[in-house]
Amino acid sequence: MCRSAGLRFLQHHVVAALGYLLAGVVLFSCDQRPEPPSVSPDSPSSLARDRLPEQSETAGADQPGHARHPSADDRPRIVAFGDSLTAGLGVAPEDSYPSHLQRRLDAAGYRYRVINAGVSGETTAGGLRRVSWILNSRPSLVILELGGNDGLRGLNVDETQSNLEQIIRRLLAEKVPVVLAGMKLPPNYGADYTARFEAIYPKLATTYGLTLIPFFLEGVATDATLNQADGIHPTGEGYRLVAEHVFQAIEPLLLKPRPAR
Structure with missing residues (x-):
């Protein structure tokens, strides 16, 4: 028992x-709530937020990669396509040349939206890979400012010219007018290299009937007061002068503003 x-x-x-x-x-088990799925910076979900200008409203001066909400802005688009000189390296977004150009257009009564498609460090090869992105923004005009980094790195002049030519041909094939910004190099790169490099721009402009800005940094590059400490990138005032030169070059291509009633 x-x-x-x-x-x-x-x-x-x-x-x-x-x-x-x-x-x-x-x-x-009842107390555990499922954690929201984490999204890595490079995942498709995060990249989907960085959409093109025609799909979304961009922040600030329309820098690529800051898209968030649908845009109701139906103005024709001028795309500033370039490197750090377009991106505005070293200055506030509102002091970049595309931002100055936007204000200049607004003041003159032109109804256009300027999109800053500048990427610091961009070469012509990198720009060629971005042409589809530029075309997806449905530009009415493209200001092409590339090649400076190729020259400063001493890259092959023929390859630089070929890349620029392919960019131009793809844009023109979609009926997008191109304004080509010429670049120059410091004399320490040698007379032969600098001459061949600088000849790229007028040659392409003549071949394809483009509006040419002979030297993008005209009146700015040689003035220390208009450049940052690196001697390459303009100050905010320097970019304002660049924007003024660009405005004078593109104005003949723009739709005339409506007269005030």
Whole structure:
């Protein structure tokens, strides 16, 4: 009898213990809420937020990669396509040349939206890879400012010219007018290299009938007061002068503003 009673007592406590354990598992499971899925910076979900200008309203001066909400801006688009000189490296977004150009157009009564498609460090090869992005923004005009980084790196002049030519041909094939910004190099790159490099721009402009800005940094590059400490990138005032030169070059291509009533 004692042995049988002991077994029943042991069985009772084992069952009770299992019941408590099972109840604990159930309660623990009910308290757990699924964590929201994490999104890495390079995942498709995060990249989907960085959409093209025609799909979304961009922040600030329409820098690529800051799209958030649908845009109702139906103005024709001028795309400033270039490197750090277009992006506005070293100055506030409102002091970049595309931002100055937007204000200049607004003041003159032209109804256009300027999109800053500048990427610091961009070469002509990198620009060629971005042409589809530029075309997807449905530009009415493209200001092409590329090649400076090729020259400063001493890249092959023929390859630089070929890349620019392919960019131009793809834009023209879609009936997009191109304004080509010429670049120059410091004399320490050698007379032969600098001459061949600088000849790229008038040659392409003549071949394809483009509006040419002979030197993008005209009146700015040689003035220390208009350049940052690196001697390459303009200050905000320097970019304002660049924008003025660009405005003078593109104005003949723009739709005339409506006269005030």
